[in-house]
Amino acid sequence: MSNGINVANSSYRIGPVAVSPAPEPEGELVNKRRRQARSVETRAKILKAATQEFAEVGFEGATTRSIAHRANLRHALVLYHFETKTGLWQAVMRDIVFWFNDAFERRLAGLEGVEDPVKLRLLQADFIRMAAAHPELHWLMSHEAGRTGERLDWLMGSLVGGTFTLFGELIANVQKTGHYVQGNPYHLHYLFLGAAARIFMLAAEAERFIGRSPFEPEFVEEHVRLCAELFFREPADPVKRRSR
Numbered sequence: 001m002s003n004g005i006n007v008a009n010s011s012y013r014i015g016p017v018a019v020s021p022a023p024e025p026e027g028e029l030v031n032k033r034r035r036q037a038r039s040v041e042t043r044a045k046i047l048k049a050a051t052q053e054f055a056e057v058g059f060e061g062a063t064t065r066s067i068a069h070r071a072n073l074r075h076a077l078v079l080y081h082f083e084t085k086t087g088l089w090q091a092v093m094r095d096i097v098f099w100f101n102d103a104f105e106r107r108l109a110g111l112e113g114v115e116d117p118v119k120l121r122l123l124q125a126d127f128i129r130m131a132a133a134h135p136e137l138h139w140l141m142s143h144e145a146g147r148t149g150e151r152l153d154w155l156m157g158s159l160v161g162g163t164f165t166l167f168g169e170l171i172a173n174v175q176k177t178g179h180y181v182q183g184n185p186y187h188l189h190y191l192f193l194g195a196a197a198r199i200f201m202l203a204a205e206a207e208r209f210i211g212r213s214p215f216e217p218e219f220v221e222e223h224v225r226l227c228a229e230l231f232f233r234e235p236a237d238p239v240k241r242r243s244r
Contacts, residue, residue, distance in 0.1 A: 043081050045071045050092050055136040058143035059089055059151060086151075093155065096137050100130065104163055117179040120170050121232060124192060125224045131197040132220045138197040164189065178235025188231065195227050 049071035053062045064085050068075040082088035107126055111119045131138060144151050164186075171185040181188065199206050203214045212219050 039081075042073065042077055045073060046078055046081055046088070047092060047095060050088050051096065051136055051140070054089060054092055054143070055139040059085070062089075064088065089151070090154065093140065096134075096140065097155075100137065101163055103130070108166075116170060116173045117177055117232070120174050120180070121228060123167075123170070124196070124227065124231075128196045128224050128227060129220060132200050132215055132223075135197070135200040135203070138193075138201050142201070179233055181231050181233060192227065192231060195230060196223075199223065 046067065050062070050067045053067050053070055062085065064078045064082075065075050067088065068078045071078075078088065082091060103126075104123070107123065108119075111122060114122075141155075144155060167189050168185040171180055171188055174180040175182060175185065199214050207213050214220070214223070
């Protein structure tokens with residue numbers, strides 16, 4: 001027999017009675033949603049302008065005022081959404097690197113069970129096509145990768161290291177099969193990055209010498225083939241090796 005109140009089976013509740021807030025007037029709710037939509041749109045405009053600005057002139061050359069001017073927005077809005085230039089730069093890098101990592105991870109998941117030489121060839125081909133579609137990614141990275149400092153430390157610690165390591169490990173595995181040129185896997189990955197992306201970063205100059213835009217779809221596919229021929233090898237037939 002219990003002397004207390006059976007809370008589970010009674011209407012008794014400990015503490016103050018919860019009172020539901022009064023519903024917002026329909027007009028105010030519509031206005032609130034419109035303000036939220038404008039805020040999202042403004043943030044997207046700032047990020048787009050900042051991506052272009054940081055890619056063109058780097059962190060040191062960009063200012064929040066120049067980014068506001070490029071976005072055709074008031075400077076105060078840039079500071080309201082991102083507070084500082086560093087905060088804005090980090091938001092840009094998060095967006096573009098997360099986008100790349102997400103695409104890479106989804107592609108990797110789709111290649112589960114595929115042999116490593118084929119997997120690496122396909123991933124590198126995808127990387128080249130991405131480099132052609134988004135040369136700003138490589139400009140953004142190149143501005144920071146050549147100098148030590150807090151921004152590079154943040155990039156390596158927060159965003160970049162995992163994908164780079166995975167490529168290096170995959171190259172090492174494919175080397176063991178004889179299908180990839182020998183050498184330090186990370187050194188070779190840097191060589192691949194340069195071969196894959198640099199021509200799109202220097203597109204205007206390349207077009208003058210080659211006579212074609214590097215961004216033409218046919219050119220991009222030819223570039224995929226040439227890069228593969230630089231790095232991939234056909235392993236020697238073991239029977240022929242023993243007969244020598």
